[in-house]
Amino acid sequence: MLVLTAVAVVRMRSLFAIAMLSGVFSLLSALLFITLDAVDVAFTEAAVGAGISAVLVLGTLALTSRFEKPTKRSPALPLFVVMVTGAALIYGTLDMPNLGSADAPAQLHVGPDYLERSVEEIDIPNVVTSILASYRGFDTLGETAVVFTAGIGVLMLISGLSRRRRRDDEDDESEEV
Amino acid sequence: MRHHLILRVITKLLVGAIMLFAFYVQFHGDFSPGGGFQAGVIMAVAFILYGLVFSLHNVQRVLPPWLVHKLVALGVLIYAGTGVVSMFLGYTFLDYGSFVPSHPSSGQHYGILAVELGVGVTVTAVMVAIYYAFAGRPPRLSDEEW
Numbered sequence: 381m382l383v384l385t386a387v388a389v390v391r392m393r394s395l396f397a398i399a400m401l402s403g404v405f406s407l408l409s410a411l412l413f414i415t416l417d418a419v420d421v422a423f424t425e426a427a428v429g430a431g432i433s434a435v436l437v438l439g440t441l442a443l444t445s446r447f448e449k450p451t452k453r454s455p456a457l458p459l460f461v462v463m464v465t466g467a468a469l470i471y472g473t474l475d476m477p478n479l480g481s482a483d484a485p486a487q488l489h490v491g492p493d494y495l496e497r498s499v500e501e502i503d504i505p506n507v508v509t510s511i512l513a514s515y516r517g518f519d520t521l522g523e524t525a526v527v528f529t530a531g532i533g534v535l536m537l538i539s540g541l542s543r544r545r546r547r548d549d550e551d552d553e554s555e556e557v
Numbered sequence: 558m559r560h561h562l563i564l565r566v567i568t569k570l571l572v573g574a575i576m577l578f579a580f581y582v583q584f585h586g587d588f589s590p591g592g593g594f595q596a597g598v599i600m601a602v603a604f605i606l607y608g609l610v611f612s613l614h615n616v617q618r619v620l621p622p623w624l625v626h627k628l629v630a631l632g633v634l635i636y637a638g639t640g641v642v643s644m645f646l647g648y649t650f651l652d653y654g655s656f657v658p659s660h661p662s663s664g665q666h667y668g669i670l671a672v673e674l675g676v677g678v679t680v681t682a683v684m685v686a687i688y689y690a691f692a693g694r695p696p697r698l699s700d701e702e703w
Contacts, residue, residue, distance in 0.1 A: 419590040424595055427598040435605055436687060436691065443694055502662055502669075506587055509587055513592070517653075517672065518651065520672065521637065521651070524679050528632070530683065531682070538687075538691060
């Protein structure tokens with residue numbers, strides 16, 4: 381299903397349909413995460429990927445155009461690059477431990493320690509939250525700061541607050557929406 | 558958007574439910590999947606849905622842009638402030654055990670709650686601010702073209 385949706389996205393020209401299909405793609409990956417028992421990740425993917433980015437993409441679409449311009453260049457070189465990258469990634473997965481195997485590096489580092497201590501130290505059922513907010517509090521603070529910075533950056537790029545205010549001062553009231 | 562009667566009625570029903578769900582995800586994150594990031598996005602979706610259906614002007618009367626811009630910073634402040642408070646109580650930065658020294662795990666609960674609140678506020682505000690920035694520009698497409 382994921383592959384089908386991805387192929388459809390590549391083949392299509394109507395950007396509106398593409399925006400919708402990327403939402404579908406996110407929803408499908410959320411389902412994939414659920415089958416892997418990563419409910420928190422699935423939740424985020426469904427809310428952010430399928431929900432808000434589709435809306436933001438549509439908002440961008442309203443500012444630009446509805447259809448993709450047909451390209452004249454040959455797709456051979458990009459296709460080659462994608463194939464090589466894909467092959468390298470697949471080659472990388474060969475060395476990975478099997479899914480859910482107990483001696484995977486991810487299960488041997490600090491994970492078991494957190495799982496063991498979380499019950500008595502933090503005493504909340506959702507270990508994901510206790511790791512995210514408490515054991516890894518610094519990381520999450522950093523993530524919040526990243527969201528903050530990204531927001532500020534987009535605001536400066538898109539809305540140009542100061543510029544608009546200056547322009548408003550010049551031509552009195554330019555009918556803001 | 559005068560003509561979309563069904564959309565307007567359904568939106569009015571849904572916005573409340575979406576916000577309630579956002580609060581549930583926010584404050585029930587200790588017990589079930591979810592937390593500040595997800596709740597923030599869901600809360601922002603409620604505002605964005607309202608803005609899409611009932612025009613940007615109406616949603617900005619509920620949540621004015623200047624307030625959103627303040628909230629973006631407020632969330633980070635809440636998060637970092639939690640850490641600073643625990644420093645003032647004589648513990649290390651972001652050591653939530655400091656809030657209830659006699660019972661560290663309930664101190665952890667308060668700390669996580671405060672921190673998640675900060676995350677939620679920032680994420681909501683950033684999403685809504687980005688939406689405002691996009692929607693605030695005059696669109697090049699007219700309604701008929703869709």
